[in-house]
Amino acid sequence: MKKRGTQENFSGVPEVNGGNLQMAIFKLKPSCKDYLWGGTRLRTEFGIEYDRDPLAESWELSCHPDGPSYIVNGEYAGKTLQQYIDENGKEILGTDCQSFEQFPVLIKFIDAKKDLSIQVHPDNAYALKNEGQYGKTEMWYVMDAAEGASLFYGFAKEVSEEEFEERIRNHTLTDVLNKVIIHKGDVLFIDPGTIHAIGAGSLIAEIQQNSNVTYRVYDYGRKGPDGKERELHVDKALQVTKREPAATDRDFGPHVASCEYFTVDKVILDGLRRKKLTGEADGTSFVSVLVMSGAGKITASGQTMEVKKGDSIFITAGSGEYELEGDMEALITTV
Numbered sequence: 001m002k003k004r005g006t007q008e009n010f011s012g013v014p015e016v017n018g019g020n021l022q023m024a025i026f027k028l029k030p031s032c033k034d035y036l037w038g039g040t041r042l043r044t045e046f047g048i049e050y051d052r053d054p055l056a057e058s059w060e061l062s063c064h065p066d067g068p069s070y071i072v073n074g075e076y077a078g079k080t081l082q083q084y085i086d087e088n089g090k091e092i093l094g095t096d097c098q099s100f101e102q103f104p105v106l107i108k109f110i111d112a113k114k115d116l117s118i119q120v121h122p123d124n125a126y127a128l129k130n131e132g133q134y135g136k137t138e139m140w141y142v143m144d145a146a147e148g149a150s151l152f153y154g155f156a157k158e159v160s161e162e163e164f165e166e167r168i169r170n171h172t173l174t175d176v177l178n179k180v181i182i183h184k185g186d187v188l189f190i191d192p193g194t195i196h197a198i199g200a201g202s203l204i205a206e207i208q209q210n211s212n213v214t215y216r217v218y219d220y221g222r223k224g225p226d227g228k229e230r231e232l233h234v235d236k237a238l239q240v241t242k243r244e245p246a247a248t249d250r251d252f253g254p255h256v257a258s259c260e261y262f263t264v265d266k267v268i269l270d271g272l273r274r275k276k277l278t279g280e281a282d283g284t285s286f287v288s289v290l291v292m293s294g295a296g297k298i299t300a301s302g303q304t305m306e307v308k309k310g311d312s313i314f315i316t317a318g319s320g321e322y323e324l325e326g327d328m329e330a331l332i333t334t335v
Contacts, residue, residue, distance in 0.1 A: 024092075025300045025319065026074065028081060028312040030058035030109075031067030036224060039113030041203060046109065046310030057110050060312035061288050061333070063103035066212045069312065073305070081314065094285035094317030096335045102134070103210050104335050105262045107290060107312070109143075110204040116197050117230070118152060118173060118218040122240040123192035127213045130236070135192045138208030139257040139264065141331060142186040143292050146201030152177040154194050154246025164243050168234055173218050178245060189250060189257050193242040205290060207333055209261050215240065256331070264333050269296065271327030279332065281319040288333040289313040289324070296326015 030048065038056025042048045048058045059067040063082040071077055076084050082103065090098060097104055121127075121136035128134065140151075156178045159167075167173040177195065180188075182202065190196050195217065198204060215233035224230050256264040267277055271294075281287045281300065289298060295308040300315050300322035307313060307328070315322055324330065 024074065024316045025298065025303045025305060025322070026076070026081075026084075026314045027072040027305060027307075028061060028069040028314055029072050030060045030069055030312065031062060033057040033059070033067065036222065037112055037114040037116050037200075039111040041111045042109055042310070047308070048109070048310055054113065055111065057108050059106065059108050060290060061105065061107035061314060062210075064106055064210055064212055092286070092316040092318070094283060094335065096284045097286070097317075100335075105288075105333065106208050106210045106212075107288060107333060108204075108206045108208070109310070110198065110202070110206055112198045112200055112202045112204070115200050115220065117216045117220075117222075118177070118195060118197045119214050119216050120195045120237050120241045121190075121192050121211070122213060122215065122236070126240050127211065131213045133213060134209055134211045136209045136211040136213060137190070137192055137259055137261055138206055139187065139189045139262075140198070141205040141207075141256065141264070141266075141292075142182050142184055142202065143205055144184050144203040145182045145186075148181065149201035150179050150181050150199045151188075151202065152195065152197040152199070153180050153188055153190070153248075154178045154196070154242075155244055158244045161238060161243065164241065165234070165238060168217055168232075168237075171218070171221075187256055189252075189259075191242075191246070193240050194246045195237075195241055196246075205292060205331055207257070207262050207264050207331070217241075262333050262335060264331055267324060267328075267330045267332055269294070269324060269326055269328050271296075275325060275327070277324045278321060279324075280321050281315045281317060283318045285334040286317045287315040287319075287322065288331075289315070290331045290333070292329045292331065294326060294328030296324060296328045299323045299325075 032050040034052045035056035038054035062069045068080040123135040215237040291311045301319045
């Protein structure tokens with residue numbers, strides 16, 4: 001677990017195709033999820049519109065069919081981001097995205113009013129063979145945490161497969177998990193196979209592979225809206241879980257996190273001494289701007305757009321220089 005500061009500016013290589021990529025900046029509307037552990041903060045504090053309770057997750061940058069994001073502005077307003085990509089070609093995503101068969105990332109806000117289930121994600125090989133989609137590497141950025149809020153991150157000690165299965169059956173699994181007290185600004189990187197669970201009182205920004213494969217191991221005996229206990233996936237979890245402590249000494253400097261699927265940087269602008277940031281959406285990757293607090297404006301490709309807490313902005317690859325201005329904290333994601 002690491003804490004990160006500000007990344008002042010980002011640069012890249014020249015645009016591809018002589019600068020002929022489609023240039024655009026879009027504000028996105030998320031798909032929302034009403035999972036039973038969710039709360040109300042994404043609606044009341046982040047302004048996310050949703051007519052059901054609770055509001056557990058908003059999928060802010062997504063081309064996944066289980067929850068696509070929609071374009072709000074311009075001639076493509078009302079269409080999904082995937083529809084825009086289909087109509088304009090994968091070149092708008094950048095050269096570093098061309099090796100991915102699908103859009104590579106999925107970005108969410110998560111409001112955990114209650115504990116999430118104990119769960120694990122498979123790697124690509126297992127997920128493609130058994131689920132028909134990719135596995136999941138992900139990272140969490142803690143936007144806020146109640147006093148004493150915690151999460152589970154890997155095992156506290158190495159356990160055998162037999163002990164793992166027995167503890168699932170007799171409801172003592174949490175006794176051997178690594179419990180971490182979290183604070184605002186903490187970052188955790190979760191490899192496939194790492195058992196984990198977000199705890200109550202956590203407000204999280206999650207950047208992950210474009211996948212929705214989760215194996216639920218333990219759910220505290222809770223029942224869903226149908227009155228039945230939610231399904232567990234114990235057999236599959238036994239096959240994919242790393243039964244050992246998770247790595248905690250990674251250094252992604254100068255980034256918040258970086259892997260083959262995404263690179264994440266944090267921006268802090270105070271509206272005074274540090275009120276502007278200039279970056280570049282070059283030909284290698286699109287740029288995602290996720291506003292976690294505050295407000296300001298973003299300018300790219302001759303467009304200027306007001307942004308505020310809860311906004312998700314997508315800038316196509318090859319759009320050139322962009323500028324953030326205001327008093328805000330944001331996560332910048334590229335591939």
